Amino acid sequence: MDAGVSVRPRRCEMVAATSGVGRSRLSKVGAGRSPPPARVRVAVRLRPSVDQAAGENDGPCVRGLDSCSLEVANWRNHQETLKYQFDAFYGERSCQQDIYAGSVQPILRHLLEGQNASVLAYGPTGAGKTHTMLGSPEQPGVIPRALMDLLQLTREQGAEGQPWALSVTMSYLEIYQEKVLDLLEPSSGDLVIREDCRGNILIPGLTQKPITSFTDFERHFLPASRNRTVGATRLNQRSSRSHAVLLVKVDQRERLAPFRQREGKLYLIDLAGSEDNRRTGNKGLRLKESTAINTSLFVLGKVVDALNQGSQRVPYRDSKLTRLLQDSLGGSAHSILIANIAPERRFFLDTVSALNFAARSKEVINRPFTNESLQPPAMAPVKLSQKDLLGPSEAKKARGPEEEEVGSPEPPAASASQRLSPLQKLSNMNPAMLERLLSLDRLLGSQGSQGASTLSTPKRERILLMKTMEEKDLEIKRLKMKQKELEAKVLAQEAVDAKEKENSLTMLQPLARRTVTVAKPLKKAVVMPLQLIQEQAASPSAEIHILKKRGRKRKLDSLEPEEPEEKGKHSWELQISSELMALGRKKILDLLNEGSVRDLRGLQRIGQKKAQLIVGWRELHGPFSQVEDLERVEGISSKQMESFLKANILGLAADQPCGPS
Numbered sequence: 001m002d003a004g005v006s007v008r009p010r011r012c013e014m015v016a017a018t019s020g021v022g023r024s025r026l027s028k029v030g031a032g033r034s035p036p037p038a039r040v041r042v043a044v045r046l047r048p049s050v051d052q053a054a055g056e057n058d059g060p061c062v063r064g065l066d067s068c069s070l071e072v073a074n075w076r077n078h079q080e081t082l083k084y085q086f087d088a089f090y091g092e093r094s095c096q097q098d099i100y101a102g103s104v105q106p107i108l109r110h111l112l113e114g115q116n117a118s119v120l121a122y123g124p125t126g127a128g129k130t131h132t133m134l135g136s137p138e139q140p141g142v143i144p145r146a147l148m149d150l151l152q153l154t155r156e157q158g159a160e161g162q163p164w165a166l167s168v169t170m171s172y173l174e175i176y177q178e179k180v181l182d183l184l185e186p187s188s189g190d191l192v193i194r195e196d197c198r199g200n201i202l203i204p205g206l207t208q209k210p211i212t213s214f215t216d217f218e219r220h221f222l223p224a225s226r227n228r229t230v231g232a233t234r235l236n237q238r239s240s241r242s243h244a245v246l247l248v249k250v251d252q253r254e255r256l257a258p259f260r261q262r263e264g265k266l267y268l269i270d271l272a273g274s275e276d277n278r279r280t281g282n283k284g285l286r287l288k289e290s291t292a293i294n295t296s297l298f299v300l301g302k303v304v305d306a307l308n309q310g311s312q313r314v315p316y317r318d319s320k321l322t323r324l325l326q327d328s329l330g331g332s333a334h335s336i337l338i339a340n341i342a343p344e345r346r347f348f349l350d351t352v353s354a355l356n357f358a359a360r361s362k363e364v365i366n367r368p369f370t371n372e373s374l375q376p377p378a379m380a381p382v383k384l385s386q387k388d389l390l391g392p393s394e395a396k397k398a399r400g401p402e403e404e405e406v407g408s409p410e411p412p413a414a415s416a417s418q419r420l421s422p423l424q425k426l427s428n429m430n431p432a433m434l435e436r437l438l439s440l441d442r443l444l445g446s447q448g449s450q451g452a453s454t455l456s457t458p459k460r461e462r463i464l465l466m467k468t469m470e471e472k473d474l475e476i477k478r479l480k481m482k483q484k485e486l487e488a489k490v491l492a493q494e495a496v497d498a499k500e501k502e503n504s505l506t507m508l509q510p511l512a513r514r515t516v517t518v519a520k521p522l523k524k525a526v527v528m529p530l531q532l533i534q535e536q537a538a539s540p541s542a543e544i545h546i547l548k549k550r551g552r553k554r555k556l557d558s559l560e561p562e563e564p565e566e567k568g569k570h571s572w573e574l575q576i577s578s579e580l581m582a583l584g585r586k587k588i589l590d591l592l593n594e595g596s597v598r599d600l601r602g603l604q605r606i607g608q609k610k611a612q613l614i615v616g617w618r619e620l621h622g623p624f625s626q627v628e629d630l631e632r633v634e635g636i637s638s639k640q641m642e643s644f645l646k647a648n649i650l651g652l653a654a655d656q657p658c659g660p661s
């Protein structure tokens with residue numbers, strides 16, 4: 001933090017910065033009506049790249065889309081882009097006045113209505129919180145601008161002849177390692193936070209300085225800023241090690257009967273940076289500080305979350321910071337959280353973590369982000385809907401308000417159709433996605449829970465994630481066992497078949513009468529996608545299809561005359577039930593006729609070039625009438641067509657539940 005040197009704005013600059021458009025919006029609003037409960041608004045500010053020496057591998061990974069949304073490229077997985085939407089987004093080129101006028105100035109008027117307000121700058125270390133809140137003499141931030149405006153406004157509203165007399169006081173404190181320290185009177189030691197009978201939060205003994213002008217403010221604020229605890233970390237030479245809280249109170253007394261009184265409090269808070277200690281390399285005192293910082297930020301996240309979800313219990317008391325803000329965060333208070341983020345790739349994880357925190361902090365109607373591109377590799381013909389990929393909390397958000405339980409912070413009970421067991425989810429999962437999940441799981445496992453930053457994944461979601469992972473592990477084990485069982489059954493069945501065959505051969509029955517598949521339809525055998533196994537296990541009446549190995553089938557075929565209706569069919573097709581075949585073929589045909597290049601690339605054996613050829617053929621010749629038309633596409637041979645069918649038909653058919661619907 002560079003408070004000591006950065007806050008002394010030149011007088012004329014400050015006046016210029018706070019005059020004009022912004023000021024005219026500040027107006028006193030009549031008291032009386034109680035306002036509707038206000039949620040915490042969230043703005044995101046992207047700082048410009050400040051490290052000129054940043055190499056090519058540390059280029060930007062964040063891009064603004066419009067004044068409310070942005071996207072983050074996952075440079076570790078080029079097929080993934082995360083999108084977020086907030087109340088406001090300020091890009092790299094935004095100036096201090098943009099943030100102030102757009103997100104802070106509008107809430108100041110509420111102070112004169114006797115309401116409380118708070119502005120919190122949140123974000124990873126080095127992302128620009130102090131710059132946003134304090135700024136520099138050349139670019140004054142939120143604090144000097146707000147003070148200028150507020151003092152000006154109170155002077156106007158409290159002038160002689162006006163119904164109310166107004167006075168302004170300031171206090172300045174820091175919360176360092178869960179201690180409340182008075183920056184205006186550092187010798188005071190740790191102060192206690194109390195609540196009066198009307199629910200107002202007080203800090204007995206905290207210094208309050210009356211201020212009537214900006215000069216007064218500077219006189220107290222600047223030396224006090226130097227008392228704030230800062231320290232060097234690997235990521236920021238002057239890193240704020242505490243939450244700095246500037247409290248500005250506006251008192252109003254009515255000059256005439258009935259001599260009412262009002263008090264509005266404004267908290268302007270430069271939070272300490274959220275820290276991933278694996279990157280900061282913090283040890284000893286820095287680590288202790290960091291733990292306290294992360295814990296209180298984690299509680300702040302929970303509080304904001306609870307407020308915006310309308311929870312009955314808001315855990316204000318779980319940290320000093322939230323306890324202090326109890327009467328200024330939630331209720332009728334007006335709060336804005338400014339999440340500061342950095343553009344460089346090396347901040348990717350911090351950025352996503354900060355944005356996820358911030359996204360939870362607003363009422364997210366839409367999903368906070370979508371995995372824009374989920375291009376599966378050639379293995380996976382089955383596409384997943386975004387909802388299938390979401391965890392319970394995101395899924396709840398994605399379902400939209402009409403499906404949510406009113407007033408319940410917990411995920412709503414799933415309807416019968418939504419009540420998918422993890423097994424079903426897993427079995428529906430694109431193998432590529434499954435592989436990614438598993439490798440993520442392995443990665444998490446190898447890092448250990450100790451290594452994970454407390455804040456990097458919010459607790460509730462972390463617990464859910466870990467639970468889901470555990471369930472998935474169990475299901476994978478169960479599936480593997482099931483597959484082994486089935487394979488054993490197949491082997492046993494094959495042995496029985498072989499014996500029967502030997503017996504029947506020795507009985508010298510006419511060859512033409514012996515057809516394995518027709519005479520014993522239930523004894524077709526084996527290896528199916530996990531999904532099919534699961535679905536069939538769920539439906540005991542469904543026949544067990546066991547596909548025989550090709551070599552053995554040929555051997556049998558050579559003993560048997562071909563059934564006339566099977567002539568012309570591919571040998572592998574004979575081993576799949578006709579309903580499955582038809583379903584799979586229909587799905588392939590639909591995809592061939594309606595799928596985009598990207599959809600087609602999701603099919604096995606279809607790469608970019610073939611997908612383009614298919615789409616091109618379709619445009620030229622119209623829809624495919626049957627899947628075999630694929631052969632007519634230039635560059636696709638009949639052999640390729642057959643192997644394409646073979647590779648895709650079961651997977652696609654299995655995407656739908658088997659059996660009568």
Ligand SMILES: Nc1ncnc2c1ncn2[C@@H]1O[C@H](COP(=O)(O)OP(=O)(O)OP(=O)(O)O)[C@@H](O)[C@H]1O
Pocket residue numbers: 001002046047048050123124125126127128129130131132236238239240271272273274340
């Ligand atoms: N919007 C911006 N424009 C120009 N420079 C910026 C901007 N935001 C931040 N910076 C610069 O980036 C550096 C880090 O910013 P700052 O100290 O404000 O980060 P911080 O989030 O407060 O970090 P910490 O949590 O460690 O205190 C500073 O040199 C600051 O001047």
